Amino acid sequence: MRTLIYLFIGILFGITMFKSEAASWFRIYEMFHFQSFHMYGIMGSALGLGIILVQSIKKFNIKSFYGEKIEFQTKEKGFKRYMFGGILFGLGWALAGACPGPIYTLIGVGSLPMLVVLVSAIFGTFLYGLFKDKLPH
Amino acid sequence: MNWIYEPWPWYIGGPMITFIMFLLIMVGKRFGMSSNLRTICTMCGAGKKTDFFRFDWKSQRWGLVVIIGAVIGGYIGSHFLSNDLAVAINPDTIENLNTLGFESAGKTYLPTELFGNAVFFDIKGLAILIIGGIFVGFGARYANGCTSGHAISGLSNLQLPSLIAVIGFFAGGLLMIHVLFPLIF
Numbered sequence: 248m249r250t251l252i253y254l255f256i257g258i259l260f261g262i263t264m265f266k267s268e269a270a271s272w273f274r275i276y277e278m279f280h281f282q283s284f285h286m287y288g289i290m291g292s293a294l295g296l297g298i299i300l301v302q303s304i305k306k307f308n309i310k311s312f313y314g315e316k317i318e319f320q321t322k323e324k325g326f327k328r329y330m331f332g333g334i335l336f337g338l339g340w341a342l343a344g345a346c347p348g349p350i351y352t353l354i355g356v357g358s359l360p361m362l363v364v365l366v367s368a369i370f371g372t373f374l375y376g377l378f379k380d381k382l383p384h
Numbered sequence: 385m386n387w388i389y390e391p392w393p394w395y396i397g398g399p400m401i402t403f404i405m406f407l408l409i410m411v412g413k414r415f416g417m418s419s420n421l422r423t424i425c426t427m428c429g430a431g432k433k434t435d436f437f438r439f440d441w442k443s444q445r446w447g448l449v450v451i452i453g454a455v456i457g458g459y460i461g462s463h464f465l466s467n468d469l470a471v472a473i474n475p476d477t478i479e480n481l482n483t484l485g486f487e488s489a490g491k492t493y494l495p496t497e498l499f500g501n502a503v504f505f506d507i508k509g510l511a512i513l514i515i516g517g518i519f520v521g522f523g524a525r526y527a528n529g530c531t532s533g534h535a536i537s538g539l540s541n542l543q544l545p546s547l548i549a550v551i552g553f554f555a556g557g558l559l560m561i562h563v564l565f566p567l568i569f
Contacts, residue, residue, distance in 0.1 A: 252411055256404060256411075257453015260404045262465065263401060264454065264457070264458070265457065265458050265461030265466075266465060267392045267400070268392075268471050272494050272498070273473045276473075278557075279557045279558055280561065282476055288394025288395065289394045290398065290535060292398030292399055293536050296399055297402045298542070302542075311410050311412045312410045315412055323528070326548060329546075331527075331552070332523050332528065333555070335556060336519065336552070336556060337554060337559070338556040338559065340556070344498075346418075346530050347417040347520065347524060347531075348417040348454060350517075351458070352455065352461075353499075355458025356458045356462040357459070358499045360498065360500070360510075367514045367521065368421055369425060370521065371518035371520060371521025371523070371524075372422050372525045373433075374521075375525040376425065377433065
C-alpha cells in the first residue's frame, strides 16, 4: 500500500516537472539569462508556500498521516562543501539543463540521450564517494 | 479541463511542488531527488569500494519508487496530457540560441541538437551530456542535496547551509551559461 502511495507521489511529481516545463533545457537556459519570470515564479512560489507549510507543521506540531511525529533534517553546518558542491552542481545543471528530478522525468518522456546523463550522474555520485575524504568540507 | 493540456503556468507548477513536498512529509519522508543516485550506487555494489556507499539501501527503497513514478509521470505528461510539446521561451532567448547553433529553440521541449538520437554519433554533444551528468551527480552529493533537497526542502526549513548551496547552484549556472557557453558552442 505504501509503495503505491510513493508511486502516486512520484507520478504527480513527474507530471508536474514536465507540464510546468521545469524539465525543459530551454527554460533553464532562459532562467540563467533572466529572460523570463517563469522558473523564478515556480521556485519562488514553491518555496514561499513551503516555508509556510514547514513552519506551520513545526509550530502546530502536526502529526503525519500515520500519527507519527514529523522530524525535519537539520543540515550539518559548514560552508565549503555547500559552496563548492553547489557551484559544481550549478555548472552541470546549466550544461545538461536538468537537475535530478527532471532527469528521471525526461527518461519517461522518451529521451534516450537522457539515459546518458543519468548514468553519468550516477557515476559522478560514485566519484564523490571515492574522493570524499580528500575534498574540503 | 482544457487547461491541463496547455503548459502549466508557474502559479500552478510551484504550488504543485509544495503539495508534493507536503505529501512526502505527511507520509514521514522528505522531498529530495539526488540521494537516490547514491542509493543506486550502493545497489550496484559501490559499498565494496568505499564506506560512503555502505548502508542498507532497502531503507531507501521508497525513494526509488518515487523516481520510478517520476519516469511514469514524464511519460503520462508528454503522451497523454500535452498537445504541443514546444516550449514558448522568450523570443530574445530563441534568437540568442539560434546564434549558438540551437535551431530547435522555441520549437521543441528539449534541444534536438543535444537530446535527439543523432547525439550518439556526435562526440561533442555526447561529451556535453556526460560531463553535465557527472557534475550534477558529483556536485549534488558534495553539496549534500540538489534543487529539491536544498532550494525547496532545505530553504523551507530555513537552513543556512541550503542558502549557501543555492547561491552556489546559481553561481555555477551563471558561470556556465555566460562564460563557458560562448567557448563551448
